[in-house]
Amino acid sequence: xxxxxxxxxxxxxxxxxxxxxxxxxxxxxxxxxxxxxxxxxxxxxxxxxxxxxxxxxxxxxxxxxxxxxxxxxxxxxxxxxxxxxxxxxxxxxxxxxxxxxxxxxxxxxxxxxxxxxxxxxxxxxxxxxxxxxxxxxxxxxxxxxxxxxxxxxxxxxxxxxxxxxxxxxxxxxxxxxxxxxxxxxxxxxxxxxxxxxxxxxxxxxxxxxxxxxxxxxxxxxxxxxxxxxxxxxxxxxxxxxxxxxxxxxxxxxxxxxxxxxxxxxxxxxxxxxxxxxxxxxxxxxxxxxxxxxxxxxxxxxxxxxxxxxxxxxxxxxxxxxxxxxxxxxxxxxxxxxxxxxxxxxxxxxxxxxxxxxxxxxxxxxxxxxxxxxxxxxxxxxxxxxxxxxxxxxxxxxxxxxxxxxxxxxxxxxxxxxxxxxxxxxxxxxxxxxxxxxxxxxxxxxxxxxxxxxxxxxxxxxxxxxxxxxxxxxxxxxxxxxxxxxxxxxxxxxxxx
Numbered sequence: 367x368x369x370x371x372x373x374x375x376x377x378x379x380x381x382x383x384x385x386x387x388x389x390x391x392x393x394x395x396x397x398x399x400x401x402x403x404x405x406x407x408x409x410x411x412x413x414x415x416x417x418x419x420x421x422x423x424x425x426x427x428x429x430x431x432x433x434x435x436x437x438x439x440x441x442x443x444x445x446x447x448x449x450x451x452x453x454x455x456x457x458x459x460x461x462x463x464x465x466x467x468x469x470x471x472x473x474x475x476x477x478x479x480x481x482x483x484x485x486x487x488x489x490x491x492x493x494x495x496x497x498x499x500x501x502x503x504x505x506x507x508x509x510x511x512x513x514x515x516x517x518x519x520x521x522x523x524x525x526x527x528x529x530x531x532x533x534x535x536x537x538x539x540x541x542x543x544x545x546x547x548x549x550x551x552x553x554x555x556x557x558x559x560x561x562x563x564x565x566x567x568x569x570x571x572x573x574x575x576x577x578x579x580x581x582x583x584x585x586x587x588x589x590x591x592x593x594x595x596x597x598x599x600x601x602x603x604x605x606x607x608x609x610x611x612x613x614x615x616x617x618x619x620x621x622x623x624x625x626x627x628x629x630x631x632x633x634x635x636x637x638x639x640x641x642x643x644x645x646x647x648x649x650x651x652x653x654x655x656x657x658x659x660x661x662x663x664x665x666x667x668x669x670x671x672x673x674x675x676x677x678x679x680x681x682x683x684x685x686x687x688x689x690x691x692x693x694x695x696x697x698x699x700x701x702x703x704x705x706x707x708x709x710x711x712x713x714x715x716x717x718x719x720x721x722x723x724x725x726x727x728x729x730x731x732x733x734x735x736x737x738x739x740x741x742x743x744x745x746x747x748x749x750x751x752x753x754x755x756x757x758x759x760x761x762x763x764x765x766x767x768x769x770x771x772x773x774x775x776x777x778x779x780x781x782x783x784x785x786x787x788x789x790x791x792x793x794x795x796x797x798x799x800x801x802x803x804x805x806x807x808x809x810x811x812x813x814x815x816x817x818x819x820x821x822x823x824x825x826x827x828x829x830x831x832x833x834x835x836x837x838x839x840x841x842x843x844x845x846x847x848x849x850x851x852x853x854x855x856x857x858x859x860x861x862x
Contacts (some may be wrong), residue, residue: 372419374448375430379416379546382437383658386412388434405429405776421449431487441487441626445480464559474669481607482588484629485614492578501627506658506666517639517647517677526579548593554602557587562608562729568617569733572816577617581698585609604641608634609730612650619657622817623843628654646730648678652693659693660818664700671697683725688718689734692742702753705855711743723803737771741779744786751793761790781810785822792829800829808849820851 379389387409397405402425414420421427427449434442444450560583567576587607595603615630631654638646651674658667671694678686691714698707716740721727747761765787772780784807791800804826811819827846833839 371417372415372448374446374599376416378434378438378442378447382434384437386416392433393426393429397425400425400429400432402429415449419448424627428483431483431767432490435487435490439491441484441485441491441629443480443483445662450476468628477633477640478588481591481611481633481637482585484633485585486587487577488581488614488626490586492581499842503661503663504665505626505657506655506669509654510669513635513651514673514677517635517644517673524764531756548595548735549590549599549603554599557583557606558602560731561606561613564613565612565826566775568620569778572620572778572814572819575615577621580610580614586613601641601643604648605643607642608638608641608646608650611637612653613732613800615650615653619653619660620816622820624657624661627657629659636819643728644677644679645682646728648674648682648690649686649749651677652690655693655697659697659700660821662700664697667697667700669693683721683727685721685734686725686740688714688721689731691717692739693744695733696742696749697744699750702750703763704750704754704757705816706745707750711746715739715743733776735771735774736781737768738853740768740771741783741786744768744783744790746785748790748793755793758790758794761786762794765790778814778816781807781814781816781819782822784810785819785826789826789829792826792833795834797833797839800833801842804830804842804846808845813848817851824850 372540382389383394390407390409390412393407393412394405394535397407405426407426411420411422415422422430427444430447430449431442431444434447437474445614449482467567475815541726550573564576564583584607587603587610591600591603592608594600611630611634615627615634618624618627618630631650633654633791634650638644638650651670655667655674658664658670671690675687675690679688691710695710695714697709718736744761744763744765751758751761765783768783769780769787772783784803788800788803788807791797791803807819807826808824811823823846827843827850830839830843830846834843
């Protein structure tokens with residue numbers, strides 16, 4: 367017991383709207399449902415958890431996480447409640463150790479347990495039809511300062527350090543922990559192939575339809591990581607976990623579950639580092655940076671990109687550095703920094719063409735092809751055109767080059783290119799061309815579950831207002847209004 371209030375638990379308790387007595391009764395009922403009928407909690411004990419920082423013993427933290435997850439309609443973990451016994455219980459960002467806000471990074475022995483607990487809670491939300499909303503995104507500056515030293519150390523150096531919990535024997539957490547036996551090379555190969563299937567589906571159709579399957583697979587891998595495997599298999603399992611966590615994060619971002627997405631990107635970075643793959647950890651952080659730009663927080667994105675670039679190590683391929691550069695350039699364009707953006711894009715292009723074919727490209731980078739470089743350049747120039755309309759012609763140039771190469775079925779990327787081109791044409795005062803590409807995007811979006819494509823469509827729709835007097839554009843505006851998804855009504859059980 368710390369003797370100090372558990373501010374994390376107190377904040378979430380206030381959001382949930384329970385009384386202390388009501389929470390005590392719910393804990394007893396939920397514990398019995400989870401197979402612990404002997405547990406008996408009362409109001410005074412709940413008061414000690416909140417006001418005195420007492421950390422209850424297992425299974426109470428897991429019970430509380432399940433109750434708050436269902437009540438708030440988003441994943442709430444034991445870390446979120448300040449109920450983990452690895453130090454810092456009850457401390458929130460700005461209250462305690464500022465080097466590790468919000469438990470990031472967590473101790474190495476916690477990675478498998480955090481992964482399993484978080485996916486288990488996410489699956490519970492899926493089963494019960496709740497939504498993942500109501501949490502706040504951590505600032506990029508806070509994440510980067512917390513993770514800098516951690517990302518720059520070699521995880522293999524911790525092997526000789528004293529520790530009490532073996533990192534491959536995580537405590538059970540959550541409802542959907544996969545009780546797996548040790549796996550062999552054939553099983554790991556099958557898991558690696560499943561990642562390729564999920565990745566292709568996401569690129570073609572968006573993240574909404576397969577997100578639950580990816581989260582479930584990640585939950586199973588978390589169970590597997592709780593067992594001791596030979597080092598070469600363990601590294602590959604961490605690689606699978608990192609790839610699935612990035613996909614789960616990207617799919618969550620794709621359907622608007624932003625805090626959930628950020629947590630998966632951080633889990634992916636931890637998993638990649640556990641497997642000794644620093645470039646993969648950097649790419650995971652670049653996804654979090656892209657999320658920040660999409661949400662209008664380019665300054666936070668640049669903080670994350672500085673961390674991602676500095677943490678990838680010396681063995682990173684030029685193509686990977688080129689990809690990281692395009693994300694940085696997009697953030698710079700969002701801030702109207704045209705000169706910096708052009709310089710960053712120029713360096714990215716030089717790095718991309720310098721990549722040698724004699725070095726094997728990791729599977730997670732094989733989707734960053736020439737058309738993706740052009741697509742990101744188009745997006746950066748289209749974004750800059752909001753500040754400098756002269757940039758629109760360059761956006762058109764790169765979008766056209768990207769579209770000419772889009773032949774591999776990645777429909778979502780093609781939709782983004784259509785929208786970049788349409789927006790650039792509107793800014794460049796070419797409504798006829800803009801109308802053509804906007805309609806191509808609109809036709810393609812019917813079979814896609816990506817909310818991000820609708821967000822970009824709304825951005826383009828704003829540009830059509832200047833040309834509303836044109837008959838074709840007036841018709842286009844009406845078609846877009848009819849096609850845009852209506853805001854979903856929030857369920858009473860999914861309160862923020």
